[in-house]
Amino acid sequence: MKFVILATLAAVALAAPKPDYTKAAARSALDSSEEIGILRQDLVMEDDGRYNLDVETANGIFVSQSGTPEGPDNSVVKSGSFSWTAPDGTPVVVTFVADENGYQPQSDVLPVAPEFPHPIPQFVLEQIEKARQEDAARARGDFSSEEDSYRPPASYRAP
Structure with missing residues (x-):
């Protein structure tokens, strides 16, 4: 009897219609978006693989790029x-080059990694010096700090 009830519940669950969230999200995005006109679109493609593209939209987006097949194995180098x-x-302006070294964007709005070598805080320099002094003391066999007071038997020490 339990098997029949479980089988019936499983059949009902499998037969239930499943909501299509993808269509609902796409419909919502379409309902809330507006059409933006393209003011200018110029594309020039040469027989040798070179091209130039310029696009300007009514909401102030501007794209300009060109490419040539001058990369390794005739790959297209773009800028x-x-x-x-x-x-x-x-205002956001991004310039870029895409070549054998990858995509290399430049912009004032992009995050920038710290300069290297970046300044090292004084407390870090002090800790590095302390470690250097402790290593030198260990090398001489001079264990004067409380932390280094334990000296393992000679059979455990490296030659």
Whole structure:
């Protein structure tokens, strides 16, 4: 009897319609978006693989890039820029090169890694010096600090 009830519940669960969240999300995005006009779109493609592309939209997005098949194995080396205004009013301009070294963007709005070598805080320098002094003391066999007061038997020490 339990088997029949479980089989019935499983059949009902499998037969239940499943919501399609993908369509609902896409429908919501379409309902809330507006069409943005393309003011200019210029694409020039040469027979040798070179190209130039310029696009400008009504909401202030601008894209300009060019490419040539001058990379390794005739891969296309690209360079260009794109720009727009962020929601907070900040103008965003990104220039880039894409070649055998990968995609290399540059912009004032991109995060920047700290310069290397970056300044080392004084407390770190002091800790490094302390470790150097302790290593030198160990090498001489001079264990004067409380932490180094334990001296293992000679049979445990490295030659």
